Amino acid sequence: MLRALNTAATGLEAQQLNVDVIANNLANVNTTGFKRSRAEFADLLYAQLREPGSAVSQSEGLISPTGIQVGHGVRSVAVSTQFTVGAFTQGNGPLDVSIEDQGQVRGFIQVQLPNGQTAYTRDGTLQVNSEGEIVTSSGYKLFPAITGVPSDYVSLQIGTDGTIQAIQANNPTPVDVGQIELASFINPAGLRAYGSNFYLETEASGSAERGNPGEDQFGVIRSGFLESSNVEAVRELVSLITAQRAYEMNSRVIQTADEMLQTTATLRR
């Protein structure tokens, strides 16, 4: 009975984590470039109370064909991020960019964090700051930095290969400003989420491979479009219902084990 109580407690904890992950997904259903996560579970170790094939009854010569193995519940082994490409929606201007990968996410825009680290993102809401540098919506510079935007620019154009050109007021010829370089990882799911739509490289993700948009494995840049969140609301809501019912079932088991313990404890009044 005590084992059932603890087993059901692990089930409750697991479903709580499940709901936490689903809640985060649903909260970010409109976040540009957001990638949904899912909680992964595995069963805990088993106690071998009787070996299979051991004798059960000497007189009848019976053996137990399966043995008795009792489990201890469930544990969460991972919260894995799903790096599938979200839908492309129209952005507000040419500085809104998205990376057109097919199916699975390959390329990331590189950003320089204030502490010197390089972060990676799918959020292409770019802007020009007061010093003529291309920055993200949080104000962090791109990496490698693109700095030569002329102060009298009228508009900016970004090509499918990531080259940025500025059009000045009295100059019909576009001026080259720089090129966006992308990074890809063998296992994007291993990247560490930093917040603000940024990811950091880890040992599990593999090292960053750099290249230009449109070359090798990198998708082309689409200016004027943004990649929306890959959260599917219907799927998350169904998972939420399942998680709630599983939580309820586990709490019923706790109530049952509690009643059994209560019956045992009050056996002798």
Added chain:
Amino acid sequence: MVYGMYLSAGGAISQSERADVIANNVANASTPGFRPQAATFRQYLAEELTPRSELASALGGGSGVYGTGTIDRPGRLVQTGRSLDMAIHGQGYFAVEREGRITYTRDGSFTLSGDGEIVTSDGLGRLLGASGPISVPGTDVIISEEGSITGRTVDGGTEEYGTVALWGFRANDLERAGGGFVPRQGAVPTAADGRVRQGSIEQSAVEPVREMSELVEALRVFEANMQFVRIQDSALQRAVNDIARLPG
């Protein structure tokens, strides 16, 4: 009556062990590829518990949990759209190498390690193909129904990276270890005829209605047995205190 109390206690204990098994099933209602267990019961002969006694032989020796068998029913396949999620449609298990030994599992939620090997979601087990662990250059691969993994190279050609191997076992030839199964002594894997479905996961095969009704039955039979203990106790109490009281 004292013998009877032990019979009732034994009955209550078996229901409590049955509740432990049900609790494990319910806790794993979200674990992919999980197969529920069922506790099986048998009657004991009196000879197994007490020295030779004609009355006891007539009564029997109560009951006990005999074994915990696996209910070999497949879970529902659910599409997730993730390229490294695999589900087995039909018979068979994936072989995973963990810390030097091979475990088998139906849980196909795989991911990539930093070196590009296909590993389990906790990162500790490597999926074994027909010729050892499988390495791929990225998550953008196609896995056919026979398990062969191919991908598109940069110049448009296709490249083969290996084949996912499926192994067949009878459900009761496998012993449970957390996160997978290990074969029992002497169990030999055979080739399995299941098909691999990429982008799907096999859900836990736990049936909530079945588990809940089993749980209710376990609870009520437990309480009935305990009630019997109380009844026998009060009968014994009367026998000792009232009937056998010496006058004066």
